[in-house]
Amino acid sequence: MNKTLAFLALFLSFNTLADPRATGDLGIVIEREDGNALIINTTDHKRLAKIEKLGDLSHASVVFSRDQRYAYIFGRDGGLTKIDLLKDAIDKRIIQAGNSIGGAISQDGKLIAVSNYTPGGIKVFSSDNLELVADIPSDYGDGQRSKVVGLVDAPGQRFVFSLFDAGEIWVVDLKNTKTPIVKKFPNIGKQPYDGLITPDGHFYIAGLFGEPGLALLNLWNIDSGVKRILPDYGKDDEKLPVYKMPHLEGWAVAGDYIFAPAVGQHKVMVINKNTWDLHDTIAVVGQPVFVMARPDARQVWVNFAFPDNNHLQIIDVKDLSLRKTLTPGKAVLHMDFTPRGEQVWVAARDDNQVVIYDTESLQEITRLPAKQPNGIFFSSRAHKIGL
Numbered sequence: 193m194n195k196t197l198a199f200l201a202l203f204l205s206f207n208t209l210a211d212p213r214a215t216g217d218l219g220i221v222i223e224r225e226d227g228n229a230l231i232i233n234t235t236d237h238k239r240l241a242k243i244e245k246l247g248d249l250s251h252a253s254v255v256f257s258r259d260q261r262y263a264y265i266f267g268r269d270g271g272l273t274k275i276d277l278l279k280d281a282i283d284k285r286i287i288q289a290g291n292s293i294g295g296a297i298s299q300d301g302k303l304i305a306v307s308n309y310t311p312g313g314i315k316v317f318s319s320d321n322l323e324l325v326a327d328i329p330s331d332y333g334d335g336q337r338s339k340v341v342g343l344v345d346a347p348g349q350r351f352v353f354s355l356f357d358a359g360e361i362w363v364v365d366l367k368n369t370k371t372p373i374v375k376k377f378p379n380i381g382k383q384p385y386d387g388l389i390t391p392d393g394h395f396y397i398a399g400l401f402g403e404p405g406l407a408l409l410n411l412w413n414i415d416s417g418v419k420r421i422l423p424d425y426g427k428d429d430e431k432l433p434v435y436k437m438p439h440l441e442g443w444a445v446a447g448d449y450i451f452a453p454a455v456g457q458h459k460v461m462v463i464n465k466n467t468w469d470l471h472d473t474i475a476v477v478g479q480p481v482f483v484m485a486r487p488d489a490r491q492v493w494v495n496f497a498f499p500d501n502n503h504l505q506i507i508d509v510k511d512l513s514l515r516k517t518l519t520p521g522k523a524v525l526h527m528d529f530t531p532r533g534e535q536v537w538v539a540a541r542d543d544n545q546v547v548i549y550d551t552e553s554l555q556e557i558t559r560l561p562a563k564q565p566n567g568i569f570f571s572s573r574a575h576k577i578g579l
Contacts, residue, residue: 213240215260215571218277219528221539221546221560222252222265222567229254229265230562231277234530234537234570237548237558241280247271247287253294254569255579257319258301263569264319266295272306274322277571284322288315296345296578303366305351307343314340314353316366325369332358332378342387342398342440344578346411354384354398354407361387361398361409361418377418380407386440389578390450390465397421399440401455408468421468422461441578444485444492446509451492453480460494462512472512477503482526486551487533491515495524495538504538506554516554520547525565531572539565 218240221230227249231241246252248269255264262283263275270289273282290310297304303325304317313329330338338355346352349367354360361380365373382402389396389411398407405423410416444451449471450463460480462472478500484493492507504518504527521540529536535557538547541564548557573579 213278215277216531217571218260219537219568219570220254220263220265220275221537221562221565222249222254222569223562224249224252224541224564224566226563227267228563229263229275230565231275231280232546232560234535237560239560239562243275243280243282246273246285250566251293252567254567254573255295255297255304256569256571256574257297258574260571260574262319263571264295264297264304266292266306268292270308270310272304272317272322274319286317286322288317288324293339293341294343296343296351297574298345298351298366299347299349301574303349303369305343305345305364307340307353309339312337312339312355312357314343314351314364316351316369316372326366326372328364328372328374330355330358330362332360341385344387344389344396344441346389346396347393347577350411352387352389352396352409352411354380354387356383356385359384359402361396361407363409363411363414375414377409380418381405381420388440388443390445391577393577397440397443397450399452399455406452419468422463422470439482444483444489446485446489446492449509451483451485451507453483453494455479460492460507474507474512474514476505476514477517484527484529485509486536487529487531491551493527493536495527498523501525518549518554520549520556521545526567528568528570530570537568537570539568541566 217235219232227246229243247267251268253266265273270292273285276283289308295306304319316326338357343353351364361377363375381400384398385401387398396409406421408419408421452461460474464471478496494505506515508515520538522542525539527538546560546562
């Protein structure tokens with residue numbers, strides 16, 4: 193009896209000393225060169241832990257479990273790592289391909305899909321144990337296989353992605369994981385390089401690198417096929433070198449407008465979401481990479497490719513004007529907003545810092561050290577379509 197009481201006292205003492213942690217204000221900062229992930233607290237502006245040896249994170253992306261406890265990190269080397277945000281530890285890690293470009297989590301949170309360059313296609317895993325559930329090669333033509341880009345989750349337990357080499361969009365229905373249903377849309381345009389889904393899950397848009405315009409798929413009326421929009425935009429513009437491909441996942445949907453980077457141009461396109469016509473363009477300081485809306489959609493924040501990647505510009509959505517230009521540091525690669533948008537965290541890779549701004553005053557709040565950060569992902573993404 194005395195031993196039992198002693199054990200109980202020891203157990204209670206450990207649990208009293210433990211630091212309780214909620215998951216809603218956690219996030220991941222990727223340290224590019226060292227292949228590490230920092231677990232951070234957005235409310236307290238603290239670095240809580242460093243998870244090491246995660247492989248090639250030069251093009252890393254992250255999704256979160258619906259309970260926000262786990263982060264799934266997709267590495268360029270085909271690595272898929274499940275991180276426990278409460279235990280500050282790797283739950284499981286696998287190498288699922290030779291060259292991976294990103295991933296998504298299903299509507300019910302039970303499936304993790306990964307898009308691959310080598311070999312082309314997507315692989316789908318159980319979010320619980322990372323066991324393979326489905327393997328869908330991106331075969332087309334006469335025995336060819338395409339790189340897969342623009343993978344997003346969609347309502348109805350579906351994933352949508354584009355085939356860069358084939359010029360196709362595929363929709364995979366995984367309600368029954370043993371018999372996935374694949375619907376293919378060929379001839380959407382040359383070299384779709386990325387894709388996005390609108391926050392309501394209504395439309396999937398693929399950007400085209402090989403020709404002007406965009407490819408639009410209405411997921412509410414999928415049998416209507418793919419529609420080309422803005423087919424003439426930019427065809428007469430001077431062709432500039434493209435220093436970094438824009439990321440469509442960061443496109444801003446604000447009210448009736450979609451704000452999108454113009455490939456190879458120093459412009460942000462403003463597209464009317466009701467007509468899919470070009471409403472306006474906004475001249476910016478460089479070639480846009482991420483064009484991201486604050487959660488209330490009042491502001492759009494833009495970062496840029498080299499050699500202008502020390503800048504951030506803020507667009508006021510109310511009148512489509514440039515409100516301010518900021519210079520957070522060298523090589524501003526990525527940013528993310530806190531859940532309600534009162535702050536934005538910015539990765540300044542070559543200054544080894546994460547810079548935090550108040551989005552109302554546009555004043556800097558503080559800086560956190562991080563070795564060559566190139567990605568910031570907050571757990572609030574768990575409850576957003578396409579993120």
